Amino acid sequence: MKLSLELAPFAAAVADAARALPGRPPVPVLAGLKLEAAARQLTVAAFDYEVSAQATLAADVTDAGSVLVSGRLLSDITRTLKGKNTIDLELDGTRLVLTCGAIRYTLHTLPLEEYPSLPKTADASGTVAGSELAAAVAQVAVAAGRDDTLPVLTGIQIEIADGKLSLAATDRYRFAVRRIDWKAPSGTTDGQALVPAKALLDTAKMLADADHVDLTLPSDQGVLGMAGPARSTTMRALEGQLPNYKALWPTPDDFIASAVVDSEELTAAVKRVALVADRSTPIQLHFTQDALSLTAGSSDDAQARDRIDATFDTATGAPLTIAFNPSFLLDGLGALNAPSVIFRIVSAVKPALITGANNDGSGVGEDSLSYLLMPVRLSS
Missing domain, CATH: 3.10.150.10 (DNA Polymerase III, subunit A, domain 2)
Incomplete structure (x- = not known):
């Protein structure tokens, strides 16, 4: 693998994908970011079996390929490289060499064959504006519970009905509800899903600048998908559902x-x-x-x-x-x-x-x- 790309978009992609890195990885490879270079673009991905995140950006790819490196270290490196224009990445045996001007890093790689495949979602259930989604999720998230012993109350419930996307959260002491406009393909049925509030909040922030966000409700795999033009993520839905706020x-x-x-x-x-x-x-x-x-x-x-x-x-x-x-x-x-x-x-x-x-x-x-x-x- 060998490629060259602009530093600022690369740092942003790494930061966005790193949102999905687990704080305490159950296995070492889940602490890594997967870099995949192909067809004049680079994809940066992270996955912890609950949440996945992918960021795509343009790159001048000389040799296609994939590598897995420490996500926290790569994030720290790209965050500290200020005032530089381009960065070169090259896989040298079991080492990834990053060159940025006079600065050179040589990173150990993790076993790529042990890294799990990222979950795939079905066709999008509909589309919403990224800025509206980010604002609505931020408003509702304040009411979500933080007690992990009551996992249902730590989620935000997404419901599609009557041409609107509704978001709701509660911790038993307050209940927040917000609705936004929603565009769905003809024939799409209504539905709902309960997803972790923190994961949804992080994802909505990541997609806030997107003109449109494709949202896919969970299917048999129980995974919610959200995708913008250059960013995408999945998150595993929580079991259960919130109390019916309409009755309250x-x-x-x-x-x-x-x-x-x-x-x-x-x-x-x-x-x-x-x-x-x-x-x-x-x-x-x-x-x-x-x-x-x-x-x-x-x-x-x-x-x-x-x-x-x-x-x-x-x-x-x-x-x-x-x-x-x-x-x-x-x-x-x-x-x-x-x-x-x-x-x-x-x-x-x-x-x-x-x-x-x-x-x-x-x-x-x-x-x-x-x-x-x-x-x-x-x-x-």
């Missing part, structure tokens, strides 16, 4: 109150008040006709109080107090990414629906992020 969502008739608050002001106020709240201490939100007061702490410890403007509407005409975990509330406010937020409240002890709003208080669209947050029950 309040209906418009359930709400007894709503409030519109400036997002930036609320985020800043929550952060100020949360300074006195430990992980088990909620922040209380006291809604009145034209204001929102935030309090935290206890009489036996530090306390904080803040007040910001708010528009509050309630059927009863009475003030309302509801309490939330400050970290969960801030996660939702950050994910909404809207000028204002709307709180729709059923009661002080039932989940509140938080959505984004424009400056005039109008909603930002039915496909935007919906964040259902469980309140903290206050002692009497």
Whole structure:
């Protein structure tokens, strides 16, 4: 194998493929990146039996071939080669020689014959814009669980129905749902899959610049596929599925109150008040006709109080107090990414629906992020 290529695209390809490298490889070869040169292009690939990633870039190939080298080392090398234009790769026996200007590296290779074949997917189920997918996954991922003893809750559920792609995640304390536009070939059936949130988030970031991303729902192999023009990945789906969020969502008739608050002001106020709240201490939100007061702490410890403007509407005409975990509330406010937020409240002890709003208080669209947050029950 012998080839020459531009350094910057090569470094980017290595970095993208290295996302799939396992932290603790079960076998030594899985710590490697596979480099395959053929037909004026180089493919860089990684696989850990759960997630695979491939990056393709143009190269001036003199001799085609494949090699397996340490992924972490190659990633470190390409990341530190600043200000160089091209890099030459040449396989010399069992060594891979990298030459970049006056810099020369000689790397040990791993046994290529022991490296597993990357999984293959069926024809694409449909197409979505890379930027929209990346934004939607990032919004929903904040609600995914991080407890590996409950693997179902560490996933993001992808569902295709009614010409839309829906993403949902929950850790039992909050539920985030987002829908985006979806283009599917005629005759494609609806379906769903539950995939690891971290893997999906990494992949969506990698494909964010793609004009289109082909998505393939799991088939008999249980593997979800995502591919852009020069990047592709697969990930093994999780067994099970999330609770049916449609059954959990309040209906418009359930709400007894709503409030519109400036997002930036609320985020800043929550952060100020949360300074006195430990992980088990909620922040209380006291809604009145034209204001929102935030309090935290206890009489036996530090306390904080803040007040910001708010528009509050309630059927009863009475003030309302509801309490939330400050970290969960801030996660939702950050994910909404809207000028204002709307709180729709059923009661002080039932989940509140938080959505984004424009400056005039109008909603930002039915496909935007919906964040259902469980309140903290206050002692009497």
